[in-house]
Amino acid sequence: xxxxxxxxxxxxxxxxxxxxxxxxxxxxxxxxxxxxxxxxxxxxxxxxxxxxxxxxxxxxxxxxxxxxxxxxxxxxxxxxxxxxxxxxxxxxxxxxxxxxxxxxxxxxxxxxxxxxxxxxxxxxxxxxxxxxxxxxxxxxxxxxxxxxxxxxxxxxxxxxxxxxxxxxxxxxxxxxxxxxxxxxxxxxxxxxxxxxxxxxxxxxxxxxxxxxxxxxxxxxxxxxxxxxxxxxxxxxxxxxxxxxxxxxxxxxxxxxxxxxxxxxxxxxxxxxxxxxxxxxxxxxxxxxxxxxxxxxxxxxxxxxxxxxxxxxxxxxxxxxxxxxxxxxxxxxxxxxxxx
Numbered sequence: 001x002x003x004x005x006x007x008x009x010x011x012x013x014x015x016x017x018x019x020x021x022x023x024x025x026x027x028x029x030x031x032x033x034x035x036x037x038x039x040x041x042x043x044x045x046x047x048x049x050x051x052x053x054x055x056x057x058x059x060x061x062x063x064x065x066x067x068x069x070x071x072x073x074x075x076x077x078x079x080x081x082x083x084x085x086x087x088x089x090x091x092x093x094x095x096x097x098x099x100x101x102x103x104x105x106x107x108x109x110x111x112x113x114x115x116x117x118x119x120x121x122x123x124x125x126x127x128x129x130x131x132x133x134x135x136x137x138x139x140x141x142x143x144x145x146x147x148x149x150x151x152x153x154x155x156x157x158x159x160x161x162x163x164x165x166x167x168x169x170x171x172x173x174x175x176x177x178x179x180x181x182x183x184x185x186x187x188x189x190x191x192x193x194x195x196x197x198x199x200x201x202x203x204x205x206x207x208x209x210x211x212x213x214x215x216x217x218x219x220x221x222x223x224x225x226x227x228x229x230x231x232x233x234x235x236x237x238x239x240x241x242x243x244x245x246x247x248x249x250x251x252x253x254x255x256x257x258x259x260x261x262x263x264x265x266x267x268x269x270x271x272x273x274x275x276x277x278x279x280x281x282x283x284x285x286x287x288x289x290x291x292x293x294x295x296x297x298x299x300x301x302x303x304x305x306x307x308x309x310x311x312x313x314x315x316x317x318x319x320x321x322x323x324x325x326x327x328x329x330x331x332x333x334x335x336x337x338x339x
Contacts, residue, residue: 005046014042025050064094065309066114066122070102074252075280076298077125080149083302084123091310093120102127102224111135115142121309123302125150128190128224133158145312147305147325150298152194159312159325161305163296165195165277168331169202170209172247172275175292175333177210179273181245185218185236187229187257189249196221196249199277203247218243222253229256230264237265248276251283254290262288279334295332304329 011021016039024031024039031039042048065088069077081097088095096119100107107127112135114122122139124146133153136146140157147159176184186203189196200219207214217239220232236243248254254276261269274290283289308325 005043005048007048010039010042010046010048014038061120062118063092064096064117064119065306066110066117066119066124067095067097068100068107068110068114068122068124069097070100070125070127072097072099076150076250076278076296079298080125080302080305083299083304084306085302086299087303087306087310100127102129104129104132108135111139115139115144119144121145121147121313123147123149123305123309126153128193130154131192145309147309147312149301149305150195152198154194157324159305159308161301161308161325161327161329162195163298163301163331164328165198165331166202166205168277168294168296169199169247170206171202171331171333172277172292172294173203173206174210175275175335176245176247176273177206177212179245179291181243181273182212183215183218183241183243184212184245184247185220185243187232187246187248187253188219188221190223191221199249222249224253226256226259229253230260233257233260234264237268244271245273245275248274248290251276251278251280251290251293255280258288277331283336289336292333292335295334297329297331300329 007018007021007025011018014021016035020031020035021039024036025043027036065084067081067084069081071077072081085095096114096117098110098113100110104127107130121144122136124136126148131154133155136153136158139146145159147161149161152160152162173184184207186200188200204214218236220235222228222232246257248257254274257274258269261272269288275292275294276290277294277296279293279295283293304327
């Protein structure tokens with residue numbers, strides 16, 4: 001297979017030194033306009049393509065960022081990806097995207113791949129089961145900065161950007177209370193995730209602020225699978241005083257809960273009001289939808305995470321930072337129209 005044209009090939013044809021050709025191609029002011037024009041004309045004629053890998057090696061950079069998310073089909077991550085890419089493109093960087101599919105082993109393999117590709121920095125939303133952050137500490141030790149988004153990492157020691165989950169949990173629950181609901185359940189996210197607890201605490205705070213007693217039996221942790229949501233709904237509806245309103249960890253869970261009602265308890269479809277995190281575009285087209293959604297600024301979260309990452313990448317000190325960024329972006333309650 002024929003190899004691509006190199007700077008040496010151009011230099012040989014023009015009887016110039018490799019250094020002169022390289023400087024001409026990089027617009028070095030020490031090279032005359034005539035020489036530069038001759039070099040660039042021949043380079044174009046021979047379809048010369050710069051060796052980016054060699055340039056990156058010389059600069060000790062690959063101009064790539066690693067981005068690890070649980071699921072690209074989740075709208076939250078789709079918008080966050082766009083935010084990261086917008087900032088990366090401004091800086092002349094490319095983004096390598098990988099999905100963990102909520103699997104810890106897969107997540108660790110992806111980290112190894114990122115290392116082999118010599119990415120300059122990593123942005124990650126850890127899996128729902130990630131407890132050991134050692135693979136990411138390894139990146140920090142290698143001089144590869146890491147910023148977490150969405151889900152707060154265990155053990156701190158990482159820059160972190162998310163929405164204000166406590167505020168969102170409070171607003172979603174308070175809205176149901178203002179609509180007249182007093183028996184409000186919470187389909188909580190996985191108990192091992194700090195994000196789940198932040199939204200749960202917001203739920204409890206709203207109940208307390210409105211003088212409504214907290215009922216532990218109205219809180220069900222789900223594992224982000226349809227089966228887990230169905231089990232939780234079944235348990236809630238078997239209570240002596242079942243809920244009339246439900247605040248969900250995210251609106252994908254709301255959709256699963258609504259499907260359960262449609263197939264198992266259709267008579268309750270119009271009697272139970274929902275709120276949840278995630279203002280999904282598809283909700284606009286549904287006959288049965290939550291009363292309101294908590295809209296997270298996931299695009300802005302991606303942007304902010306990328307900015308922090310570039311800050312870390314530009315730092316000269318190789319020591320790990322003693323103070324880490326922990327930023328929460330505000331949420332917004334969106335009320336849905338119902339026919």
